[in-house]
Amino acid sequence: MTDTPAPIRLVLVDDHRMFRSGVRAELDEISAGRLEIVGEAGTVDAAVAVIHEHRPDVVLLDVHLPGGNGRGGSDVIAGCAGVTTASGAPVRFLALSVSDAAEDVIAVIRAGARGYVTKTISGPELGGAIVRVADGDAVFSPRLAGFVLDAFGAAAGEIAEVDEELDRLSAREREVMRLIARGYQYKEVAKELFISIKTVETHVSSVLRKLQLSSRHELTAWASARRLL
Known part of the structure; x- marks a missing residue:
């Protein structure tokens, strides 16, 4: 169920x-x-x-x-x-x-x-x-x-930059990114997306690497600054 x-x-x-x-x-x-x-x-x-x-x-x-x-x-x-x-x-x-x-x-x-x-x-x-x-x-x-x-004006360039960064992520990585940035724990993300905790860990590592970030705290700040939460 x-x-x-x-x-x-x-x-x-x-x-x-x-x-x-x-x-x-x-x-x-x-x-x-x-x-x-x-x-x-x-x-x-x-x-x-x-x-x-x-x-x-x-x-x-x-x-x-x-x-x-x-x-x-x-x-x-x-x-x-x-x-x-x-x-x-x-x-x-x-x-x-x-x-x-x-x-x-x-x-x-x-x-x-x-x-x-x-x-x-x-x-x-x-x-x-x-x-x-x-x-x-x-x-x-x-x-x-x-x-x-x-x-x-300049914001158009910012939008393009955000889109370019998001384009590096797969659809599933974007889902994981948003949940992690909102404060979900790995087990909560796994439950929400019907995937294993190990798969969540793999996606998080991939997201951090692609966005050149080092922690979930940096990821939260990145997403918040771009109003993606």
């Missing part, structure tokens, strides 16, 4: 109650228990309170919200600085908005969102985006990624 992974805990933030209800229904239908909506909010202040209370893995966040200092979703992210999940990982934000304006995309990404998708996205695509953000990836609707790369 295998353990079922814990669901990804979500908070929905949008000032239209009917839209939140629609998103909730769609995600409940397609997630097969993989996603759990633990709270909702329709204003900046309510969102900050709900996020502090529930400490979700991912916040699905509209960029235009009443309240706060008039910066909408950016105010929510600022108000939740330092909030972590029960496992100690940072709460991650995925913007979901009708707007595809460059200024909206850039503002919320500068504030700290891990991705930005528009409300034309399908239910299965949104579910996939949430899972990827929970895993530490950055996710953008196709035409919006260019805004981010253009706006951040």
Whole structure:
């Protein structure tokens, strides 16, 4: 008998109650228990309170919200600085908005969102985006990624550098790397990925060698600096 992974805990933030209800229904239908909506909010202040209370893995966040200092979703992210999940990982934000304006995309990404998708996205695509953000990836609707790369200039080079480093790792090594960097013990990684402890040790040695690091502490610092946790 295998353990079922814990669901990804979500908070929905949008000032239209009917839209939140629609998103909730769609995600409940397609997630097969993989996603759990633990709270909702329709204003900046309510969102900050709900996020502090529930400490979700991912916040699905509209960029235009009443309240706060008039910066909408950016105010929510600022108000939740330092909030972590029960496992100690940072709460991650995925913007979901009708707007595809460059200024909206850039503002919320500068504030700290891990991705930005528009409300034309399908239910299965949104579910996939949430899972990827929970895993530490950055996710953008196709035409919006260019805004981010253009706006951040030097950051584009940093993104390319991170991608190049990650490309050295196999898919399994990336999974092991993220879990080790999050503080999992070898036996916990083995259980999570259904592999032996010896295989975990082999992957960790390979990751450290490929990234030219000498310890799991350096690996954690490396992953944290690149926002991969």
